[in-house]
Amino acid sequence: MVESILQGLAAISAPVPLGFLVFGVVLGVWGGALPGVGGPAQLAVLLPFAMLMEPINAIAFLIGVTTVGNTGNTFTSVLVAVPGGSGAQATVLDGYPMAQKGEAKRALSAAFMVSMLGGLIGASLLFASLPIMKPLVRSFGSPELFLFTIWGLSMIGTMSAGAPMKGLTAAILGVILSTVGQDVKSGTMRFDYNTPYLWEGISVVLISLSIFAVPEMIALAARKGRVAEVSELGESGIIEGMKDAFRHKWLVFRSACIGTWVGILPGLGSDVADWFAYAHAKQTEKNTENFGKGDVRGVIAPESSNNAKEGGALITTLAFGIPGSTSMALLMIAFVAVGLNPGPEMLGSQIHYVYAIIFALAFSQILASAICWGMIKPAAYVCFFPFYVLVPIIVALCFLSAFSAHFSISDIIALLALSVLGYFMKIGGWPRAPIVLGFVLGPKVELYLWLSIARYDMEWIWRPGVMALFTVIAITLLYPVWKAWRLAHVTTDEPGRG
Amino acid sequence: MHFKATDLFTVFIILVLGVAVYTASHWELRASIIVLSLGSMGVLMASAQLVLDCLDSNRDGEPKKLDMELPTIKDTDPNKTFWGTMEIWGWLAGLFLAIHVIGLRAALPVFVLVYAKFYGASWRLTLILTAMITAFILGVYDNIMHVYWPDSVLGDLLGWED
Numbered sequence: 001m002v003e004s005i006l007q008g009l010a011a012i013s014a015p016v017p018l019g020f021l022v023f024g025v026v027l028g029v030w031g032g033a034l035p036g037v038g039g040p041a042q043l044a045v046l047l048p049f050a051m052l053m054e055p056i057n058a059i060a061f062l063i064g065v066t067t068v069g070n071t072g073n074t075f076t077s078v079l080v081a082v083p084g085g086s087g088a089q090a091t092v093l094d095g096y097p098m099a100q101k102g103e104a105k106r107a108l109s110a111a112f113m114v115s116m117l118g119g120l121i122g123a124s125l126l127f128a129s130l131p132i133m134k135p136l137v138r139s140f141g142s143p144e145l146f147l148f149t150i151w152g153l154s155m156i157g158t159m160s161a162g163a164p165m166k167g168l169t170a171a172i173l174g175v176i177l178s179t180v181g182q183d184v185k186s187g188t189m190r191f192d193y194n195t196p197y198l199w200e201g202i203s204v205v206l207i208s209l210s211i212f213a214v215p216e217m218i219a220l221a222a223r224k225g226r227v228a229e230v231s232e233l234g235e236s237g238i239i240e241g242m243k244d245a246f247r248h249k250w251l252v253f254r255s256a257c258i259g260t261w262v263g264i265l266p267g268l269g270s271d272v273a274d275w276f277a278y279a280h281a282k283q284t285e286k287n288t289e290n291f292g293k294g295d296v297r298g299v300i301a302p303e304s305s306n307n308a309k310e311g312g313a314l315i316t317t318l319a320f321g322i323p324g325s326t327s328m329a330l331l332m333i334a335f336v337a338v339g340l341n342p343g344p345e346m347l348g349s350q351i352h353y354v355y356a357i358i359f360a361l362a363f364s365q366i367l368a369s370a371i372c373w374g375m376i377k378p379a380a381y382v383c384f385f386p387f388y389v390l391v392p393i394i395v396a397l398c399f400l401s402a403f404s405a406h407f408s409i410s411d412i413i414a415l416l417a418l419s420v421l422g423y424f425m426k427i428g429g430w431p432r433a434p435i436v437l438g439f440v441l442g443p444k445v446e447l448y449l450w451l452s453i454a455r456y457d458m459e460w461i462w463r464p465g466v467m468a469l470f471t472v473i474a475i476t477l478l479y480p481v482w483k484a485w486r487l488a489h490v491t492t493d494e495p496g497r498g
Numbered sequence: 499m500h501f502k503a504t505d506l507f508t509v510f511i512i513l514v515l516g517v518a519v520y521t522a523s524h525w526e527l528r529a530s531i532i533v534l535s536l537g538s539m540g541v542l543m544a545s546a547q548l549v550l551d552c553l554d555s556n557r558d559g560e561p562k563k564l565d566m567e568l569p570t571i572k573d574t575d576p577n578k579t580f581w582g583t584m585e586i587w588g589w590l591a592g593l594f595l596a597i598h599v600i601g602l603r604a605a606l607p608v609f610v611l612v613y614a615k616f617y618g619a620s621w622r623l624t625l626i627l628t629a630m631i632t633a634f635i636l637g638v639y640d641n642i643m644h645v646y647w648p649d650s651v652l653g654d655l656l657g658w659e660d
Contacts, residue, residue, distance in 0.1 A: 172540035186529040218587070393631060396631050445532070
């Protein structure tokens with residue numbers, strides 16, 4: 001085993017693979033920072049080149065490109081409320097308010113530090129899990145996955161504490177929007193209104209752009225100001241952000257574990273990991289009244305989780321040959337093309353490549369964070385750009401990102417229509433995060449429910465894993481109620497004490 | 499009862515969910531169960547929210563702060579903000595029209611140029627911004643991704659090909 005580990009480390013540390021790794025990381029960060037460019041689209045473009053490489057070079061290059069997008073996409077989420085990718089949606093909720101308060105540097109610095117730490121924790125868990133992964137993943141069937149997604153939806157109660165009914169209704173609207181298109185179980189066309197564009201459903205890119213980015217740009221253009229309300233960015237912001245990561249080290253660790261676990265479970269991606277971690281932070285941390293108003297913990301939780309997810313996603317891809325996401329599927333295609341065989345064989349005769357992948361993952365996280373730190377200072381000044389610089393550029397990027405969903409003019413129409421919804425939700429006092437979470441989790445809830453019924457009839461309810469998750473959900477739902485009751489109880493008792 | 503203009507949005511949500519439930523009632527059960535069950539709950543919850551909002555006698559005061567919502571910068575001049583909002587929606591409608599007429603690839607740089615110049619950016623800054631977005635479109639979307647751009651009215655008239 002030690003020999004294989006050293007073999008993997010030596011292979012990835014050689015100058016040529018290391019050069020490809022650096023090149024891949026630069027492309028990955030760049031793709032992540034530009035909305036609509038990174039992720040599977042970028043990987044698909046680079047795949048033909050990678051397929052011609054030596055296996056170790058392909059590993060270095062592709063791991064570099066694939067696993068750092070969630071570090072690069074923090075820039076737009078924090079600075080202009082445009083989620084650079086699906087893994088950076090929850091970051092907007094506290095990252096953008098921090099930018100408005102002149103704390104963009106601190107938010108970005110904390111995000112990059114925890115991205116690195118989260119990524120390293122994910123890589124370590126990938127390393128540690130190799131011997132025990134098989135029985136663990138096999139114990140998780142569709143009923144447990146169904147309960148896991150329900151757990152995600154139950155977090156909406158926590159996420160919209162100011163208006164739980166509006167939050168739940170928004171989540172339901174998100175779930176219903178996610179059902180648009182052909183139902184794979186029955187072949188029924190849902191809400192297509194005889195429009196071919198709707199057969200494939202609505203892209204999550206369109207939802208996140210129209211619910212968060214466009215309404216914020218409209219607000220900025222309407223008040224004709226700047227993102228930041230203050231005139232100073234704070235010189236100590238970068239150091240403060242790094243300290244924040246260590247101040248909340250247990251939150252970083254817990255969020256990274258959540259991210260890794262979500263990555264392991266097939267079908268759940270970074271778009272879920274960041275929301276789970278955010279809701280977990282809001283539920284378990286003390287003094288959460290500033291969440292959503294620029295609390296650094298609201299940046300730390302999703303950012304450590306979405307990077308750790310990469311380690312988890314690689315566990316199932318490498319150990320079982322089951323890609324949990326589009327990016328992992330593309331990665332697997334490239335691995336197979338260069339002669340690697342993800343699955344049991346890879347854990348046997350090709351184990352040194354697995355260790356090379358783990359080291360490549362760890363190096364990529366460190367390198368990506370270093371690159372991003374270098375870009376914080378110039379990038380943070382985006383907050384001071386006048387609206388007539390930001391609005392046209394961001395609107396143009398939003399239109400291009402939306403167009404990238406299906407490369408159709410209908411994408412633009414859908415973006416504008418959904419932006420009207422997002423805008424009225426903003427001015428009508430409706431929480432917007434639950435609609436995105438509902439949209440992301442809706443198809444998974446439906447799929448796993450039907451798989452559970454088809455496979456186990458109603459017997460699935462009595463599986464031990466399901467019962468355990470039912471308990472977790474009950475605690476998730478009841479904990480905020482108990483917390484509120486306890487707070488009220490303490491408050492009413494206090495005068496008597498004095 | 500205190501019915502406010504913002505309640506119209508709640509009514510809109512109730513209607514959307516109601517139409518969704520009605521539409522789903524014509525599908526087979528496997529395809530409709532999620533929409534029927536959740537949609538009905540949504541109609542009930544949104545209706546309850548509307549009633550609660552209308553019965554709330556304190557709602558004319560400071561609006562409640564929502565968790566999980568991006569904070570809005572305090573509106574110092576509502577009149578200016580209203581017309582600013584109308585303006586930007588007008589710009590978006592204009593951009594959409596321009597995309598139809600001259601195509602997405604040309605409309606976006608034109609939008610950047612006209613918007614920045616209209617609101618007082620210097621010619622130098624305006625041209626830099628326009629060049630940036632043009633380079634991004636040509637470099638990434640044209641040369642790397644080889645995107646097929648949608649047809650435009652002018653392109654069809656003049657026989658341009660993408």
